[in-house]
Amino acid sequence: MYISEIEQSRPTDAPENVNHVFDLLEKFGISYDVVTNDPVEAMTECVEIGEKLGSEIRKSVFLTNRKKTEFYLLVMPAEKKFDTKVFCDALGVSRVSFASGDLMKEKIGVEPGTASVMSLTLDKEKQVQLVLDKEILDDEYFSCNPTDNRYHLKINTKDLLEKFIPGIGYRASVISLG
Secondary structure, X not given: OOEOOOEOOOOOOOOHHHHHHHHXXXXXXXXXXXXXXXXXXXXXXXXXXXXXXXXXXXXXXXXXXXXXXXXXXXXXXXXXXXXXXXXXXXXXXXXXXXXXXXXXXXXXXXXXXXXXXXXXXXXXXXXXXXXXXXXXXXXXXXXXOOOOOOXXXXXXHHHHHHHHHHHOOOOEEEEOOO
């Protein structure tokens, strides 16, 4: 798999949605490292990218309730298994399931395999609830794709929580998934 050297500035060939994320990071005074890579299809392919960045790429799961009226973006460690019951109990919500690719595209503007906390920049109606697994907050750095899985970035977890998430108009629910 091709992975570029780490850069501290945006890639010159990044598409508009990715540049929008970098614009926001710069606006909020958040420094970042970024790599360009071959497109990834699964979290297992992100291991090498995470090793290059020195920070695990986080898994993002897009969920909805049965009526498709509530939406959740869950961010968790890459190797952790998603447990619906634990998630629902922790949030005090009824049953949820994985949302369709069409629903993901409609709500957060990305295709399956490219959802991340950065995708919330594309949620113009602020309909998606951000949920973070407490375990990811223990690491100094946070890594994910900036709405396109041909790029991955690393930022300070504190900057994610204190600058980025509030800066885009969100609050995160922090839960323990065990």
